[in-house]
Amino acid sequence: xxxxxxxxxxxxxxxxxxxxxxxxxxxxxxxxxxxxxxxxxxxxxxxxxxxxxxxxxxxxxxxxxxxxxxxxxxxxxxxxxxxxxxxxxxxxxxxxxxxxxxxxxxxxxxxxxxxxxxxxxxxxxxxxxxxxxxxxxxxxxxxxxxxxxxxxxxxxxxxxxxxxxxxxxxxxxxxxxxxxxxxxxxx
Numbered sequence: 371x372x373x374x375x376x377x378x379x380x381x382x383x384x385x386x387x388x389x390x391x392x393x394x395x396x397x398x399x400x401x402x403x404x405x406x407x408x409x410x411x412x413x414x415x416x417x418x419x420x421x422x423x424x425x426x427x428x429x430x431x432x433x434x435x436x437x438x439x440x441x442x443x444x445x446x447x448x449x450x451x452x453x454x455x456x457x458x459x460x461x462x463x464x465x466x467x468x469x470x471x472x473x474x475x476x477x478x479x480x481x482x483x484x485x486x487x488x489x490x491x492x493x494x495x496x497x498x499x500x501x502x503x504x505x506x507x508x509x510x511x512x513x514x515x516x517x518x519x520x521x522x523x524x525x526x527x528x529x530x531x532x533x534x535x536x537x538x539x540x541x542x543x544x545x546x547x548x549x550x551x552x553x554x555x556x557x
Contacts, residue, residue, distance in 0.1 A: 382408070384441035384472075385528025386432070387520050388449070388465040390424055390457075391416040394520030395432075397439045398510070398528045405532070407510045408439055410521045421460060425467045432471035444472040445531035447523065448481045482530050487523075490530040502526050 380400045387394035396410040413431045415424040435441075446468060449461040465481075472479050485495035492505045503522035507515055509529065516522060 381442040382439055383528040383531055384432075384435060384439065384444045384477075385524040385526070385531065386444065386446045386465075386468050387523040387527060388428075388446060388461060388468055389415070389520060390421070390460045390464050392518055392520045393428055393431075393464065393468075394518070394522070394524035395435055396521060396525030396528050397435065397441065398525065398532070400532055405510060405529070407512065407525075409435075410516065410525050412516075412518045412520050421463070425463060428464055428467045429471050432468050433474070436471065436475050436477065441477060443531065444468075444477050444479045445527045446479065446481045447487055447527045448483050480531055480534075482527060482534070487526050487530040490533045491526045499523065 380402065382397065382399050385396040385398070391414075393413040393415060394410075395413065397408040399406040399408055413428065415427055418424045418427060436444075446465055449458055449465055469479050482490075488497040488502055489495040491497075491509070492501050494501070497505075499519040499522075503515065503519050506512065506522040506525045506529070510525065
């Protein structure tokens with residue numbers, strides 16, 4: 371994989387869409403103004419019975435992706451506030467394990483709110499997963515649409531990071547500050 375990095379002379383971004391049943395990933399290379407799709411897919415986790423086994427699988431697979439593609443940066447979609455607090459906690463753990471994998475290899479991490487990802491890729495923060503997928507297929511010239519939208523969501527996170535110039539978009543200092551900046555999350 372070092373030949374890809376040497377040939378791009380720019381950067382490789384690993385985008386992750388954390389999940390506890392399916393976790394999407396996407397790897398892009400940025401060479402000057404060109405975007406190059408390197409890989410995308412999903413990690414199937416539903417067959418693992420215990421949550422701790424799912425977390426181990428996430429960690430191991432993210433480490434494998436890091437070792438294979440040598441990303442310069444990792445971008446993650448931040449968990450969104452939902453009505454089921456248990457689901458949100460599990461999603462947060464999945465994200466934390468993915469972050470730990472990147473941190474164990476000293477790779478910078480940035481996270482983006484789902485609305486920010488949708489906004490930066492489609493121009494609409496309320497776009498559907500299908501609209502995001504359609505735009506990703508166009509932007510990265512993917513011929514065959516993936517069956518699971520988690521893969522295109524992960525590519526969208528990587529593209530969002532690229533479009534933001536690698537800058538953190540949201541630097542929230544507390545949960546209260548997050549809620550005040552995102553009033554629609556309370557619905």
